[in-house]
Amino acid sequence: MGAPHVVIQADRKALNPITSSAPKTAWKALGRVGLILAAIASVDIVLRWFPTAFRSPEWEFGTVAMTFASLPVVTVGLVAGLASGMARGERGGVAVLAAIFCAMSVALIACLLLFGSDVPVALSALKNNMPVEAARELKRTIARSVVMGVGFAVIYVYGSVVSVRYLLRRIKDA
Numbered sequence: 001m002g003a004p005h006v007v008i009q010a011d012r013k014a015l016n017p018i019t020s021s022a023p024k025t026a027w028k029a030l031g032r033v034g035l036i037l038a039a040i041a042s043v044d045i046v047l048r049w050f051p052t053a054f055r056s057p058e059w060e061f062g063t064v065a066m067t068f069a070s071l072p073v074v075t076v077g078l079v080a081g082l083a084s085g086m087a088r089g090e091r092g093g094v095a096v097l098a099a100i101f102c103a104m105s106v107a108l109i110a111c112l113l114l115f116g117s118d119v120p121v122a123l124s125a126l127k128n129n130m131p132v133e134a135a136r137e138l139k140r141t142i143a144r145s146v147v148m149g150v151g152f153a154v155i156y157v158y159g160s161v162v163s164v165r166y167l168l169r170r171i172k173d174a
Helices: 021-048 057-088 091-126 132-167
Strands: none
Touching: 021 057, 057 091, 057 132, 091 132
């Protein structure tokens, strides 16, 4: 007597399983939409920086604060593009995004330093009989900008590390 055999009949009414290309198509669509979002949001950021007015603490403070506030859509778009490239094994695309993440990391650290140099000037304005609500908003802007600047810098450094590790084939899928 041998091992029992189980006979499974196919259900003719069941839908065909998803083809193996459907997930790749979904990743490609996610990557494209993400990169389009990142490009659109980046235009807003770039336009804030021109014309430049460095050495004007008011301009530096406001521009950097608005840059940090505009980063969520750019970041989501770039992360979607990176995830798409990694999922589809697009080494060229991941290499480009690795460079973008590295450049953004450096740019954000520079923005944090610039913003930090303007905070004392902004806080000195509090002593000049600034209205209470304006003082509160100034403090909120400082806190929000520091949290967002540091947080997004961490995300961009992480994106840099992950993408470079992927390119060096040091990421193991669990």
